[in-house]
Amino acid sequence: MAKVNIGRKILDANEKYALNNSELLTQHGNRCFNMISSPGSGKTTLLVRTISDLAGAVRIGVVEGDIQTDLDAQRIRATNAPAIQIITEGACHLSAAQVHQALQKLPLDKLDVLFIENVGNLVCPSSFELGEDGKIVVLSVAEGDDKPAKYPAIFAKSKVLLVNKIDLLASGALIDFNLERVKADARRLNKGIEIFPVSAKTGEGMSAWYDWLKGQLARA
């Protein structure tokens, strides 16, 4: 009778693809981050600015996940960065198998960082590993400061929280957003989370985010 090692976790199909993606990315010296947020938090605008500002210093590729349209991949490609669009046709999150297919189409040897921009959804994508080195949650100040309390899973699991659209706070617009509450609630869920308040529109705060990203490079 064969001995069964019950200490070893049995991987489901998604986890197997995720492990495979992780190994492939590591072989190519790529770091990979899975960006998750509500629709309209500014993920694509953040990526476009990050790619442009780090041109020549960090080589970035993007996998775009959307339910419909390739509008986001078009915006990324306008920066000359390689982008592969996955259209989920209704599915509320990316799967590791979908990302696996996209990886075959990317020039991984010519990249330092791969961002996966997940489907806009603060809930479901947090449950599906894609093979990333870490998750990055984006929260726009327009969404309100109660989101870590109300949607704890993604804040508990992320390496980084980008609090985006902070330019709106100084614009005179009627936005109630207490940054200190967000920081405290996020750190209660996740002691080690890095928090960068930024504006992808004006560039405010982006340099701290870039410093963090450069510190993550496999070749660093």
Place this chain on the structure above:
Amino acid sequence: MAKVNIGRKILDANEKYALNNSELLTQHGNRCFNMISSPGSGKTTLLVRTISDLAGAVRIGVVEGDIQTDLDAQRIRATNAPAIQIITEGACHLSAAQVHQALQKLPLDKLDVLFIENVGNLVCPSSFELGEDGKIVVLSVAEGDDKPAKYPAIFAKSKVLLVNKIDLLASGALIDFNLERVKADARRLNKGIEIFPVSAKTGEGMSAWYDWLKGQLARA
């Protein structure tokens, strides 16, 4: 051998509860609307203002769906309207069975309208009927004008689109939002959708929404 009526749709468990909810609400003369949006579009603020502004004219109750916390139900109860909080503990949408339980706790005979504020998620809740007379999708201008194109299902299925936070457009804040694009894209998906640009903060545009709601009353 019994005859099988293959023309009759076989209902799944959720649809059975939804039908049951619909019948119960109709018996009590209640109209019911299922509000769906991304996190932070302002659903609760919209409801709080609607309840307050229509006090004495329309009797409103609320079922609140959240992954964690009863913060939203507390905000509704501060208006003196009855509110039942459902905490989904991770689930990304409300089910008809959950709403069924909440209905037992509400004074349906004393209500005209029941709003169900779904979990903040522009994707999954659109697939689960709760027994409502119609869905209402809320889109904040801060989310961007590409959302009907990128998340078509909920715009195709809703009776009403509330475009919220329009005060931000006039505030001098850096927001790119073409209302005409949103209207055109939403009507391409759904010819009959009613579209109300509103600000739950300033009250702008709310009277058109109230007129529509009053026109829906069962006793009207």
